Amino acid sequence: MVKIRFFAMLKNKVGQEEVKLDVPENISLEKFKQILKKEFPAITEFLDKKSIMISVNQEFATKNTMIKDGDEVALLPPFSGG
Amino acid sequence: MELVRIQKQDFSVTEEIELVKAVSKSIGGVVVFLGTGRDISKSEEIVRLDFEHYPGMAEKKLQEIRVRALDNFNIIEMGIVHRIGKIEIGENIVLIVAAAQHRNDAFMACEWAIAELKRITPIWKKEITKKGEVWVEEHP
Incomplete structure (x- = not known):
């Protein structure tokens, strides 16, 4: 199970802040x-x-990052802090 | 008080400067960048701002910026404070305090730190206008 977090406009698009998803073991980005x-x-x-x-x-x-069970993945729209 | 923080409440610029100055008596120059809520963006009147962050990661990135600034510039200390949540026009948003023996190092570190903050820190700004709300996608 991988936890996926959405922020800013992506959270609005998906309609949820966070979802859990079953993904195959050790998959590429x-x-x-x-x-x-x-x-x-x-x-x-x-x-x-x-x-x-x-x-x-x-x-x-990075493109070489592998995603595995228990990871927390976040989708990050362009930052606008400061 | 921590030198690097993300918080909802306002901060005192004077207190933050004093916090950094208290680190060393060798400090001879302090440069401050203060970002504040402005009422106009792309000719649109802004009513209010709302900042969201990725808890944990955003704090970690600000800590990283301080450590890299101390490593790469000839400064003695750096403080970084960023607010989140609702921010009214004219209120404080972000503060960078760079302190060095001499002013030039403090100027360079301060400018680098705010640019790096905008580049790598997962914080997002929503502008509330009279026509609606919009998440800002660029950082000039």
């Missing part, structure tokens, strides 16, 4: 994105934009 697009079609266009960052266990993910 790219495969995980494909699953997200299927589960949450409302955010497909955001996932295709390079400006959306993804964090795994509160660290920025």
Whole structure:
């Protein structure tokens, strides 16, 4: 089970702050994105934009990051703090 | 009080400066950046702002910025405070306090820190206008 967190406009699009999803063991970020697009079609266009960052266990993910059971994944729209 | 914080309540600029100054008597220059809520954005009148953050990660990124500033600039101390939640026009949003022996190092570290904060800290601003609400997607 992977915990997925949504923030700012993505939270509005999905309609939830947090969901838990069963995913195959040790999948790549790219495969995980494909699953997200299927589960949450409302955010497909955001996932295709390079400006959306993804964090795994509160660290920025890279294309080599693997996602495993128990991870906390967050979808991060462009930041606008400061 | 911690030098790096995210909080709902307002902060006192003077108290934050004193907190940083108390670290060392070698401090000879303090540079402060204060971000405040403005009433206009892209010619649209702003009524209020609302900030959201990723609890845990946002605090961690601000701590990282302080540590990297201390490593990479010739400064003695740095404080960073960011507010979240509803912010009225004119209120304080963010404060960076950079303290060094000499002013130039403090200026450089302060400018770098606010730019880095905007780049890597998971904090989002919502602008509430008379026409509705919009999440801001860029950081000028």
